[in-house]
Amino acid sequence: MKIFNSLTGKKETFKPKVKNQVSIYICGLTPYDDIHIGHARTFINFDVIVRFFKFTKYKVNYVRNITDVDDKIILRAKEDGISVLDLSKKYIEEMHHDFSSLGIEDPDQEPKVSDHINEIIAMIKSLEDKGYAYTKNDSDVYFDVQKYDDYGSLSNRSLDQISSSERIIKDLNKNHEADFVLWKTNTDGISWPSPWGEGRPGWHIECSAMSIKYLGEEFDIHGGGLDLKFPHHENEIAQAKCATQKNFASTWMHTGPLRIEDEKMSKSLKNFITVKEILNKFHPEVVRLFFLLTHYRNPISYSNDGLSNAKKILDRFYLAFNKKNISKEFSEDNSLIKDYELAMKDDFNTPKAIKILQSYIGNLEKTSDDNLNKFGSLKKILNSLGLFKDEPENYFKYGDLDIQENEIELLINERNRARENKDFGLADDIRTKLKAKGIVLEDLEGKTVWKKS
């Protein structure tokens, strides 16, 4: 298995700390709003990565945190007039609902900041004891980046580069511009007692503290969206290494960014599309396949055309399994499994893996019907990617309708009567009328079925 390690910038052979076991920590999200398709991309990518480890018989310990104490949450809670933890609880529920809709499996652990204040304080204390943390004039507690020689090694930047950056805002209490807050002495919204007074954790420290608690001071994989690489992950590494004097995570993985119709999607641009919105239009597996059609490290441009294309590809798989003469007793084809694993073992090359499945289905259909029972391995692989879990009938009817289902049935009956009477003009009018509503009719042997286009 080869994985691209962001820390070294190279594809490396993956060597877990314990044979056939993987410890993996993924930075989850800050719950203060509905999740958007950028989140969907990242967590679907890691879902597939974790599923593949399991597929190849690794024992996986997957931790994905929730940052439920944060300035944005506090601000939003104030606006809504509710408590900080009530607000985050609400959006955690929404997140679970949306993840579940997308077929994202639960992690083994899902730690929250508010439940780990003691661990966080202990880590800051340890940093302070070792001389890596400081406070001035009753300021927040800062991490002293100049005390840590390797600062910037993940994101390839030096302290000089950071302090010469154009967007720096001077904070007089800091020793260096890149110093970041470990403990905020701010009691607004939510706070806990600490050796540095009432306050709350800064951003970054929670992930170092929680990953170490659940996976140990050294573990296999740490990942998240590319936008977390700097400063979040850089700071996590600095804190964790300085506090423990150990190596922290050995492999760092970052998923590529998502753009919307060729424009960057970001919180500040407010141009994000929520998962709920997209699921009104597209089946969750179409969304999933759309993301898997691009390698996890490459940027994706979200577009309706892209989703439609993914739908066509997934339709093909569902159609193949929907043949009337197909046996339910599928047999296995080890050569397909082998080809699939080969593609995935090369840094989780899902586009290549899916290409293999697409060609396979075409070749099998071209030969003989007997071969169709070889679909067993294909089904197994699709399922392991989180695809082909639905019933074909549900799949093809998924999405908002502009017309009642019973009305469709009535029109189908009317059309079939017209066909019996050879009134093809009327029959075609009905077909056209339904098509305008996004309904496609198919005349199969003895019956007519409908689908969403």
Added chain:
RNA sequence: GGCUGAGUGGCAGAGUGGUCAUGCAGCGGAUUGCAAAUCCGUCUACGCCGGUUCGAUUCCGACCUCAGCCUCCA
């Protein structure tokens, strides 16, 4: 300005030093009352300029263009 990555056919998107990516779309045909699905056939490619090589889309160098990060972000 700094760091990182990318430029492939109408579109999406892999990959490789010398026969095909693949899929969608298009075009022609089979099939169908018409469709859908399926099948057969078919077209379009590797940013620009040099270098290495018997041969480069693939390796090396320059150039151009684009994107991400350097602010909140998955």
